[in-house]
Amino acid sequence: MAAQDLNRDLIGVAGGRWQLQTPALVIDLDVLERNIARVAAHARKNRIALRPHAKTHKSVEIARRQIEAGALGICCAKLGEAEALADGGIESILITSPVVTERGIARLMALNAKVPDLMAVCDNPEIGAMLGAAARESGKPLKVVVDIDPGMSRTGIAPGEGAIALVEQVANSAGLEYAGLQCYAGNLQHLESPNERRDRSLSVMKTLAELGDALAARGLAPNILTGGGTGTFDIDPDARTLTELQVGSYVFMDRQYNEVWQKPGDRPPFEPSLFVQTTVISANRDGLATTDAGFKSFATDAGPPVIASGAPEGASYFFFGDEQGGVLYDTSLQKLRPRDVLACIVPHCDPTANLYDCYHCVRGDVLEAIWPIEARGRVA
């Protein structure tokens, strides 16, 4: 039986949530809906558009809900992710990482023929020339956003003469349509000092605005200025530079983003809607229980998960190898036994969602729906 079908018989059953075969990835629908509504209200209030990043959820259903709530379209990190979401009917997609190989560019052209509003990024003149030639040959212009390095040197071309020349090249390429600029400061999203996060983000935005002005002076004003993330969602709009926000993690939140807003008086603007549900499978030593969720059930790049329910106050979770987790807890409060069920806030939502084939969507104790994660594993 496929993973998506293991728990299908529990849909609508009272208390069914706690009978899921685990590890299972669970979405609290009430919270998900609040997060989507909250960011939409924020964008409306600040008169900025939304192009949420689907690399977080990789799900057609969630992308649809984001668009229904007012988003222009979505971002995808990779070509394969975009292909999967386009197959699900998503019609406006920005692929935020450069597509650079000949075979990748051929796939990009096939996708461009199919998707009404597809945009690719470019940070390199040679690749820009390849894109232009391929698009010309394909017969449909490809919209291109020039990717600007916010100073982290991951992708993007540094703002300056090189960037201006690349914009000119794209704008003058017969096959390409110059759509604007992308500038995403991934390195600033998790800064825990609100002042540092604000100052550095506004500084990046200032540099970007200056580049935009220089381009406008050459008749190349960017139509779209896209960037920003969950960590700076309420900072970037103040700069009045970006035209749209690429927020992603806000739909789910995770331990890592919760910790961004942990200073006294600070409260995370979004709530955790994503949980890994796990079951105790062994408990033969006092104060230690073993669960069924280890390295294969959580992304581990951001440390351990937080136990949200099912274990005594103060219990901590550790990874106990590929297949298992461990829970250290105070036995004077409760004794954990095999079959006990825990819900955990994930350490890092994007790569954790990428481990699972489906979301188990609950409202309270009821499993309401099972959504496939169409773009899971579509990293190429």
Added chain:
Amino acid sequence: MAAQDLNRDLIGVAGGRWQLQTPALVIDLDVLERNIARVAAHARKNRIALRPHAKTHKSVEIARRQIEAGALGICCAKLGEAEALADGGIESILITSPVVTERGIARLMALNAKVPDLMAVCDNPEIGAMLGAAARESGKPLKVVVDIDPGMSRTGIAPGEGAIALVEQVANSAGLEYAGLQCYAGNLQHLESPNERRDRSLSVMKTLAELGDALAARGLAPNILTGGGTGTFDIDPDARTLTELQVGSYVFMDRQYNEVWQKPGDRPPFEPSLFVQTTVISANRDGLATTDAGFKSFATDAGPPVIASGAPEGASYFFFGDEQGGVLYDTSLQKLRPRDVLACIVPHCDPTANLYDCYHCVRGDVLEAIWPIEARGRVA
């Protein structure tokens, strides 16, 4: 197009390996075959059986090759993994983690009805009673191996009176067939001191042998004594206690296991056959290139990968977020550019394989086959 089909047109094409859409998980078939043959020869020489752990590869094709090379059957970590490999025709499976929930036990009975030689483990008398009742009702006895804790407290019951009582319960249960003992010291596999690895492993084996003797004195001699891993594959047979080895990682190896044999004069007994192939997508700063493989393309619990080819001597790989990797290198040797291709030895093979839908199997520069990873993500 599904991930398995992205590169199908390259099968048999000269140099096709280096044109794969990436990130891609690549197996060097010559090395895989040598590793499988090497462990089989080792087992024959030491007159010990093999039940390789399929949690490493989750692949029907690799399980078949291990069985063809002489293995009795395979181990699976989870019920879902066993279901997937049974669907592929594997007929002898030991599930090495306890199955404890009512719904899980119902699935276990359905699998037992289908698989000629299925074994489950148990480390808890209440769960043993549930297994017995379910098996009685199912009409086919369930073979049960009692799981013994090697002292790491992950799963298993401590050797002693409790363990003996559990064996007696299993042996006397009308629905169950007592098959033997499991004892897997996962905590000793990566000890880098050969002496410590040997001494502690032999000490666990001695305790296990004593338990076996105590059981034999009660007419409950274990038929199977199963355990061991790649880190102790050449130690465990010396104890003459285990009847079979659960070696898993030897098929692929990884950075972590390579480092177990890094002392002077020490050489890893198996060779790395598994690689993540990745492509440079951006290289706008001297000495730093950005690839397309980040947290979603490598398990990150064991640190960064090792670059095996494609970058100058001394280059190092770091994770550059969910979607990208970074390569720091000496530009006096070579200048990396977009479209350059790197092959990386994975940090930890099992959870990395669990990220991908298929293996791209190469011989030299030729892509020979694409194998699905049937049990990928089957953690429940």
